[in-house]
Amino acid sequence: MRKPVPAVAEENVSDIHVVIAAYNEERSIGDVISQLRRGYSNVIVVDDGSSDDTSKKALQAGATVLRHVINRGQGAALQTGITFALRRGARVLVTFDADGQHSVEDIPAMVAPILDGRAQITLGSRFIEDSSSVPFGRRVLLGAAVIFTRLTSGMQLTDSHNGFRAFSREAAKQLDIRLDRMAHASEIIDQIRRSRLPYLEIPVHIRYTEYSMAKGQSSANAIKVAADYLINKFME
């Protein structure tokens, strides 16, 4: 069992900004924001050019909503949300998925090391503790992603492609996501390594639902994502 992490102290809550990139997530975004808003007042949703009611649902649930007039990809949307949160004075930034696979209960554990100065960045990992709930196909794909990350960046992570991350203001300022689409996950890791800022992996629980599985990345797409990343390394 993991040690229970106490809830985030009242005086720190307003320092935390949760950033969500959402593309056609009208089915899940409302619930995700409602749950977040119970503990965290600053929830920023970047609607990445959705054709459904994602923006409306997010606004109704009480989030600050930014809209990409055209779809630019998850990497681009996250950077938009991060830039905005920094302008609003965020001291801790949390990136969270819109499809409901992350747990709000994991946020205190993610931000605690940043608030008490043990790390500048925390990365959620579904493989530190019992990962039996991770479906087989996901495990194979994510395992490949971890190996890919070790080969390309040399970072020894257990879960390189988890969208649950937390950054201190200083770390977020150094972040500059240029890979607009899904390859940003590898790019962020590269930038963390280059920044030499202290980071920690934190065990988090991922809820796999039919919905989140359908919204997730397919194995076939993974090759495209890897190619996008490698081409960028080559062209830089």
Add this chain to the structure above:
Amino acid sequence: MTAFQIIAISFLALLIAFSTWKMIQKKARKRVALTWILLWVIALAAVLVPDKITELAHFLGINRGADLILYCSVLAGLVSFFYLLTKQRATQRQITLLTRQLAIKNADDPTEDVKEEGVDPEGR
């Protein structure tokens, strides 16, 4: 003169006339237009005196004049491909930055009391 030469020469003559006309009408920049005209003239020479191209090919250690032209075209194609790829990436980056600025500028913030009730979230 072969049938091919007649077709190619008339086509190239048209292109030269077109580029010249554009330059005179100031619809193209002088340097750009002159570069094109130079290219057409080289092509014209290659069609008129293919033996000279073959000589040049031999001088460069290539067997046939046609091969020399083929290699040059492939090279030109590759160069334009990478040029366009770079341009395309830069354009994509600019579109993202533009989209980002728009999104930040038009943020819908429920904590700001300036927003009226019942505002259309689409902003229309």
